[in-house]
Amino acid sequence: MRVVQVRCPRCGRPSFSKLRDSMVFCEDCRTLHTVTDAGPVVIEHEIGDFARELPMRKVHMPFWRLFSSVNILSETVSGGWVARLMSAASGGSRSGNLFIFVPAVDLPPPVYKYWAQTLTTNPPQYRSVERFTAERLPTTIDEESARKLADFLILSFEAEKPGVLQDIRYEVAVQHSRLIYLPFYEQGGQYQPGF
């Protein structure tokens, strides 16, 4: 595997970055950053702690948590996923804010969609820690791609429930993003939450 040397943009500590992982974590000052053509960019992040111990491989899986405003313009049949979510979040109005969780790691498409939908529907509760306590999975999806995927993911959640909703029009605007590393157990390609 090829590695490149990078320097922490905050404290200058040199570290090595595996090319497959676009994120670099400084062990000295706990800054997470990514390297762009314009130079290093510090990434706001959180690391979720393991709430239980299981005899399986432990990993920290990255998700882009996009704080988003959603505005439902129209829907022909009520009861769709976005509509229900918005209604719960804002007491029945047609617009409101929600956290959209977009996996930042390569996963098989069904697994990818499952975690996006599960975590967006039920935002995870976790205790934050300052350092990684397990293997950090590589971030392969950048924030810009995550923003584009968010819209598509919401639509796919709806489209997969035929008969529930025939048509929906909405706008999504991402207000703020953060990379959240959630604790998971892995066995045979199956992931189980550790939070």
Ligand SMILES: [Zn+2]
């Ligand atoms: Zn540093």
